[in-house]
Amino acid sequence: MxxxxxxxxxxxxxxxxxxxxxxxxxxxxxxxxxxxxxxxxxxxxxxxxxxxxxxxxxxxxxxxxxxxxxxxxxxxxxxxxxxxxxxxxxxxxxxxxxxxxxxxxxxxxxxxxxxxxxxxxxxxxxxxxxxxxxxxxxENSFISLQKRLLQNISSTAEERYEAFLETYTLLNNRLPQTLVASFLGITPEFLSRLRKKRINA
The missing domain is CATH 2.60.120.10 (Jelly Rolls)
Incomplete structure (x- = not known):
């Protein structure tokens, strides 16, 4: 080649x-x-x-x-x-x-x-x-950032986590908890509780 x-x-x-x-x-x-x-x-x-x-x-x-x-x-x-x-x-x-x-x-x-x-x-x-x-x-990037801004000011942490899982399906198991928490604007400890709650639901 x-x-x-x-x-x-x-x-x-x-x-x-x-x-x-x-x-x-x-x-x-x-x-x-x-x-x-x-x-x-x-x-x-x-x-x-x-x-x-x-x-x-x-x-x-x-x-x-x-x-x-x-x-x-x-x-x-x-x-x-x-x-x-x-x-x-x-x-x-x-x-x-x-x-x-x-x-x-x-x-x-x-x-x-x-x-x-x-x-x-x-x-x-x-x-x-x-x-x-x-x-x-x-345009798609602008729409995505606008949705993210709206989530940050009007959605619960649990709703933001569900949106993250939907958007970044392939990354959920590749990213450490600290980075996901930083993206969501919550502590790693609170993210751990969200994950446990979702598993047990």
Missing amino acids: NEEELLQTQVQPLIDYFQQLLPLNKSEKQLVVNLFKPRLYRKRQYVLQDTDLCNQFNFVVRGCLKMYKIDGKGNMHIIQFASENWWISDIGSFYGRTPSELNIDAFEDTMVLQISYDNLIALYGQAPKFQRIFRVLI
Whole structure:
């Protein structure tokens, strides 16, 4: 297998993902191969650190990333997890070209396909279909964050936990209790009680 064939194989999961949204022609598939770059992040390695400019849009091929904020007391507040076939980026920093207030790191060894800001703008120009695709991705991200905000201000911890299980079905057994609790805004001890109550229900 030559280098081009290897790259095609690495990028194929993303091409398959795009194909589910809108069919791609041969030249559009080649643009994906040319502009998205595979990168492996080891466990605990940063993809993005606060105060840095977010320059990459990340598609997770395998593994798991988390995006979070550390407050003034050193507490972690998890905004999002991203596992296989999920996207993750600080959209405000990426599109606004402003320093990020968030961190993204690898919870597991994680393979991603990345596109830089400049290459994404080039992609829009060369194949306008991707403007439609990424508009859908951003809209879905906004809807997801809006739902999460509403849950945080109007739902019980038990309801938030049920929503987490529905959204992150594949991650429930991969994430430690401390990270799930941080995502839900509760203590690990309270999460343990919720889990026991759910098992015994």
